[in-house]
Amino acid sequence: MTTSTPRTVFGSLDNYRKGGIEVTQGDARHYVFSNIFEVAAGSASYERVVVGKNLEYVVEAARAEGQSAWFTCSHDEFVISMDGEVRVDFVKLDAPPAAADGAVLAEPTGRKMGHVVLGKGHQSLLPAGCAYRFSAPRPCALLLQSKLGALSVEKWADICLH
Amino acid sequence: MAMLDLAGKPQAATFAADKVQSGAPDPVSGYRDFTLGAFRFSRDAYFATVQWPARGQLRTHAIPADAFLRAMMRDVAWGFFYGWVNFDHVFGTRNHYGKVDVYAGAFNGVMKEAGVDYTETFDTPVIMATFKAILHDWTNEGFDPFAAPEETGTAFGHKHGNNVAAIERTRIATRRMPGLPDDSPLRDDLPVNRAFLDVAQDEPEVHAEPGFEGQLHAFNLFKYLSRSDVTWNPSVTSVCGQSLFCPTTEEFILPVFHGNDRVEWFLQLSDEIIWDIGDKNTGAPRARVTMRAGDICAMPADIRHQGYSTKRSMLLVWENATPNLPRRYESGELKPYPVEF
Numbered sequence: 001m002t003t004s005t006p007r008t009v010f011g012s013l014d015n016y017r018k019g020g021i022e023v024t025q026g027d028a029r030h031y032v033f034s035n036i037f038e039v040a041a042g043s044a045s046y047e048r049v050v051v052g053k054n055l056e057y058v059v060e061a062a063r064a065e066g067q068s069a070w071f072t073c074s075h076d077e078f079v080i081s082m083d084g085e086v087r088v089d090f091v092k093l094d095a096p097p098a099a100a101d102g103a104v105l106a107e108p109t110g111r112k113m114g115h116v117v118l119g120k121g122h123q124s125l126l127p128a129g130c131a132y133r134f135s136a137p138r139p140c141a142l143l144l145q146s147k148l149g150a151l152s153v154e155k156w157a158d159i160c161l162h
Numbered sequence: 163m164a165m166l167d168l169a170g171k172p173q174a175a176t177f178a179a180d181k182v183q184s185g186a187p188d189p190v191s192g193y194r195d196f197t198l199g200a201f202r203f204s205r206d207a208y209f210a211t212v213q214w215p216a217r218g219q220l221r222t223h224a225i226p227a228d229a230f231l232r233a234m235m236r237d238v239a240w241g242f243f244y245g246w247v248n249f250d251h252v253f254g255t256r257n258h259y260g261k262v263d264v265y266a267g268a269f270n271g272v273m274k275e276a277g278v279d280y281t282e283t284f285d286t287p288v289i290m291a292t293f294k295a296i297l298h299d300w301t302n303e304g305f306d307p308f309a310a311p312e313e314t315g316t317a318f319g320h321k322h323g324n325n326v327a328a329i330e331r332t333r334i335a336t337r338r339m340p341g342l343p344d345d346s347p348l349r350d351d352l353p354v355n356r357a358f359l360d361v362a363q364d365e366p367e368v369h370a371e372p373g374f375e376g377q378l379h380a381f382n383l384f385k386y387l388s389r390s391d392v393t394w395n396p397s398v399t400s401v402c403g404q405s406l407f408c409p410t411t412e413e414f415i416l417p418v419f420h421g422n423d424r425v426e427w428f429l430q431l432s433d434e435i436i437w438d439i440g441d442k443n444t445g446a447p448r449a450r451v452t453m454r455a456g457d458i459c460a461m462p463a464d465i466r467h468q469g470y471s472t473k474r475s476m477l478l479v480w481e482n483a484t485p486n487l488p489r490r491y492e493s494g495e496l497k498p499y500p501v502e503f
Contacts, residue, residue, distance in 0.1 A: 011455035019452035030499035033459040054482040057405035117367040121384025156503035
């Protein structure tokens with residue numbers, strides 16, 4: 001790499017630089033602008049904070065720190081580690097979850113499927129009907145693709161530019 | 163629908179190559195001109211020129227050839243995308259998913275008020291065949307309309323050769339997630355882009371218990387994006403019902419001003435993009451949004467946007483592909499912005 005090659009700038013919980021909105025006409029609130037690292041840093045560990053909402057679908061930000069509860073969901077979800085290491089353990093549930101939008105808490109009764117270890121920028125499938133649990137040795141930010149559900153936390157006024 | 167078709171869904175059934183109307187190559191420039199309904203398209207060494215009838219006169223609009231080809235490349239590759247694809251402040255297309263409007267001045271406040279605008283609706287295969295024929299004829303050897311300016315040669319000059327490989331790239335369609343069996347491939351065969359040489363190329367560890375091999379799936383999304391060989395081309399990497407994550411790598415200027423027929427969201431994964439936001443109908447400026455790594459924001463359904471990215475950057479475009487959304491936004495059932503707080 002030559003010195004003229006610019007560095008690729010990623011964010012992290014302890015190092016992000018939020019952008020902003022210069023409004024000519026209208027209301028800055030309509031852009032629903034937040035920063036996922038700021039949101040994850042300011043929330044309880046594994047609190048699933050909605051940072052994007054498109055009708056019934058959501059993008060959630062969470063801070064992984066220590067071990068989470070077990071979650072399950074009746075549809076596929078996805079997780080991306082945005083800045084660090086997180087382990088995801090999977091269990092094939094004996095009794096699949098009832099059909100519902102979004103994740104719910106689960107009892108991990110079933111066979112162990114294995115685990116994945118995600119680093120920065122790594123994405124994992126969270127398959128429909130499995131239970132999953134996160135463990136993070138150090139705090140890191142997660143991005144979740146799901147539907148608005150019982151565990152989704154909406155606190156737009158706290159997180160968005162206005 | 164549009165470019166965000168999922169793998170396995172049928173593409174446009176017919177390709178109407180026989181409906182393309184083109185002239186003989188110009189003796190000086192070497193380029194053909196094309197007719198689509200009442201529109202006429204021509205190019206010379208520097209400019210693409212569009213003409214249409216309005217108020218009893220032939221109206222004319224010129225666009226630099228490089229900008230025109232970059233815009234047309236996206237419109238073709240995306241299958242006319244969602245909603246409005248403005249090549250610039252005058253000319254563009256609106257997708258009706260089966261039919262497509264081509265317009266000049268119809269979403270320019272001044273031209274619309276003066277009555278010099280014109281819109282004509284075409285069956286998708288006819289406009290697709292014509293636009294592809296224009297791209298083939300007008301893209302010279304050495305110019306890749308999918309690349310950033312620093313990565314490719316010039317679009318200017320008289321006709322010399324072609325670049326079929328660049329404009330015939332197949333679209334990436336994903337059912338569930340890249341790398342799964344029977345799904346779109348990963349990009350290990352593509353080189354890392356020069357602007358992403360510092361992006362880690364490690365893959366996640368996947369440990370499946372006996373009997374569950376192949377059921378756990380993870381990949382390095384940032385590595386995948388670092389190997390994208392095109393700019394400004396949202397491609398699906400995860401599917402949750404109608405919710406599509408469509409990340410892309412961005413450099414220079416988004417070649418179109420996109421006015422969506424629904425709300426979409428952007429999440430900046432790396433570096434920085436500045437978005438110019440205008441009124442969807444008139445083009446009047448509304449806002450300028452600066453997004454850095456970790457920033458997420460909505461693009462309301464009543465605006466058009468165009469992004470600027472100095473360094474090649476990673477952007478997550480998040481779409482809701484539910485088919486009836488345009489009608490629900492137009493009827494006022496849904497507000498143009500997604501959240502009230």
